[in-house]
Amino acid sequence: MTERPKNCDFVLFGVLGDLSRRKLLPALYQLDKSGLLSSGTRIIGTARNDLTASEALERVEKTLREFVAKGDLDDNLLDRFCKRFHYVPMDFSELSSYASLKETLQAEQTAIFYLATPPSMYATICSGLEQQGLAKQPARVILEKPIGHNLGSSQEINQAVARYFDENQVYRIDHYLGKETVLNLLALRFANALFSSNWDNNAIDHIQITAAEQVGVEGRWGYYDDAGQLRDMVQNHLLQVLSLIAMEPPSRLDAESIREEKLKVLKALRPIDESNCQEVTVRGQYQAGFVADQRVPGYLDEDGARNNSQTETFVGLKVNIDNWRWSGVPFYLRTGKRMPEKRSEVVITFKKQLHNIFNDTTTELPPNKLVIRLQPDEGVEVQILNKIPGLGERMHLKATNLDLSFNETFEKKRIADAYERLLLEAMQGNQYLFVHRDEVEYAWRWIDSIVAAWDNNEQPPKAYQAGTWGPVGSVSLLAQDGRQWDE
Ligand SMILES: NC(=O)C1=CN([C@@H]2O[C@H](COP(=O)(O)OP(=O)(O)OC[C@H]3O[C@@H](n4cnc5c(N)ncnc54)[C@H](OP(=O)(O)O)[C@@H]3O)[C@@H](O)[C@H]2O)C=CC1
Numbered sequence: 001m002t003e004r005p006k007n008c009d010f011v012l013f014g015v016l017g018d019l020s021r022r023k024l025l026p027a028l029y030q031l032d033k034s035g036l037l038s039s040g041t042r043i044i045g046t047a048r049n050d051l052t053a054s055e056a057l058e059r060v061e062k063t064l065r066e067f068v069a070k071g072d073l074d075d076n077l078l079d080r081f082c083k084r085f086h087y088v089p090m091d092f093s094e095l096s097s098y099a100s101l102k103e104t105l106q107a108e109q110t111a112i113f114y115l116a117t118p119p120s121m122y123a124t125i126c127s128g129l130e131q132q133g134l135a136k137q138p139a140r141v142i143l144e145k146p147i148g149h150n151l152g153s154s155q156e157i158n159q160a161v162a163r164y165f166d167e168n169q170v171y172r173i174d175h176y177l178g179k180e181t182v183l184n185l186l187a188l189r190f191a192n193a194l195f196s197s198n199w200d201n202n203a204i205d206h207i208q209i210t211a212a213e214q215v216g217v218e219g220r221w222g223y224y225d226d227a228g229q230l231r232d233m234v235q236n237h238l239l240q241v242l243s244l245i246a247m248e249p250p251s252r253l254d255a256e257s258i259r260e261e262k263l264k265v266l267k268a269l270r271p272i273d274e275s276n277c278q279e280v281t282v283r284g285q286y287q288a289g290f291v292a293d294q295r296v297p298g299y300l301d302e303d304g305a306r307n308n309s310q311t312e313t314f315v316g317l318k319v320n321i322d323n324w325r326w327s328g329v330p331f332y333l334r335t336g337k338r339m340p341e342k343r344s345e346v347v348i349t350f351k352k353q354l355h356n357i358f359n360d361t362t363t364e365l366p367p368n369k370l371v372i373r374l375q376p377d378e379g380v381e382v383q384i385l386n387k388i389p390g391l392g393e394r395m396h397l398k399a400t401n402l403d404l405s406f407n408e409t410f411e412k413k414r415i416a417d418a419y420e421r422l423l424l425e426a427m428q429g430n431q432y433l434f435v436h437r438d439e440v441e442y443a444w445r446w447i448d449s450i451v452a453a454w455d456n457n458e459q460p461p462k463a464y465q466a467g468t469w470g471p472v473g474s475v476s477l478l479a480q481d482g483r484q485w486d487e
């Protein structure tokens with residue numbers, strides 16, 4: 001039974017923005033529906049727009065009707081949710097406006113401030129809160145990604161926030177850490193001796209991490225073009241998944257232990273710079289093509305696009321972790337927009353059998369694989385060889401799958417959205433699914449070096465047709481090591 005957090009005042013800065021509408025308000029509604037918001041918990045939305053209370057409520061209700069799955073909508077629940085909601089119009093850069101926020105808050109409840117705003121506002125908002133005495137313990141602040149654009153700017157943001165909030169009050173969101181299947185990586189690794197005792201370079205040949213999307217930039221060209229796929233997906237989500245896969249066993253399931261171990265992985269990433277970037281990185285940009293049978297424009301023809309952009313929409317990387325456990329085991333990462341399907345998964349390929357006693361029937365014994373499907377069709381698959389049943393002296397083998405689909409195995413339970421879990425954890429005061437400042441900064445350090453190498457070699461990203469798995473260089477990245485992407 002999930003523990004219901006104590007009453008709190010949950011303050012959503014940027015409540016009328018895209019993230020709040022598509023993800024945060026629906027997640028809060030689902031938590032309420034599941035009985036996980038205490039009766040006195042209030043949601044306080046703030047934005048610049050000078051709406052009346054009833055106009056703001058109308059917007060919230062409309063948003064929920066649009067973004068919550070039809071089957072989960074219920075008029076009574078909507079009514080209950082709306083009763084929790086209060087709207088405070090304010091300009092975040094106007095320090096005097098924080099007084100009206102303070103008046104709305106209840107001093108006896110913990111305040112949780114979610115900054116769903118451009119990161120350039122974080123310092124100003126934290127300062128405004130502090131001036132009204134709202135940043136004191138046990139208040140918490142939740143920061144959306146991206147934390148900066150590079151190491152320097154992330155340090156500036158982190159330092160500015162640290163002026164007003166202690167690190168144990170700061171919750172940096174990486175929504176991949178809220179995904180059921182990403183969390184299941186911990187269970188797989190540390191609850192199963194079968195895997196925990198075979199999780200190193202003695203047993204594993206290589207690891208692949210894929211995060212492929214069918215969508216393009218979805219009206220966010222301005223933001224995206226400044227970021228690119230390396231900053232938008234690799235710096236955070238892919239490196240977090242990689243860290244969970246590669247980290248040493250934490251001594252406890254708590255924030256400090258897990259974050260310490262993840263940080264060690266980030267510190268052990270072999271730098272990618274001008275000396276090796278040609279060999280271990282691939283960057284691409286999509287051109288017009290077909291995704292799910294629909295014709296889609298190229299990146300440079302998306303709404304708001306500038307013609308000469310050399311921003312990458314696909315990244316492929318070969319990553320090495322220089323420590324005892326992973327020496328000699330490459331991690332291949334790929335992520336891109338306008339891929340043939342939406343698929344995020346981790347594939348762990350074990351080493352081949354050294355000696356084959358089935359040589360007379362099966363000359364090649366394919367390696368075992370553990371496939372962790374992060375989304376969609378969340379599940380875990382183990383690929384093993386079995387004897388094909390039948391009489392006769394000769395053993396015929398076949399590669400077969402032990403396939404555990406979460407949906408079929410766990411009573412067809414609805415899988416909660418990542419934001420639901422993360423909001424709940426923040427309300428409970430658990431930081432283990434949030435990213436520590438040091439992790440953000442070490443990840444940037446590593447990413448910055450790749451960006452610098454790309455900038456210096458001045459090669460534009462390679463074109464790939466929308467609806468394909470990226471530029472041909474992505475295939476070569478593995479082929480040069482005698483490997484291929486798991487399709
Ligand atoms: N959208 C997404 O899918 C994702 C977003 N993020 C991050 O979440 C954050 C929010 O993104 P998103 O929702 O897309 O952005 P939006 O621009 O859609 O929303 C930001 C909100 O903040 C408000 N705002 C900005 N400046 C001020 C100000 N000075 N005073 C009052 N209100 C202000 C905006 O109001 P107004 O409309 O009046 O300008 C708007 O409502 C960003 O950090 C983004 O990088 C992260 C992952 C995914």
Ligand SMILES: O=C1O[C@H](COP(=O)(O)O)[C@@H](O)[C@H](O)[C@H]1O
Pocket residue numbers: 211213232233344
């Ligand atoms: O943070 C981001 O993530 C989404 C992909 O998230 P997913 O949960 O659908 O895999 C990506 O589309 C977006 O560009 C990025 O900012």
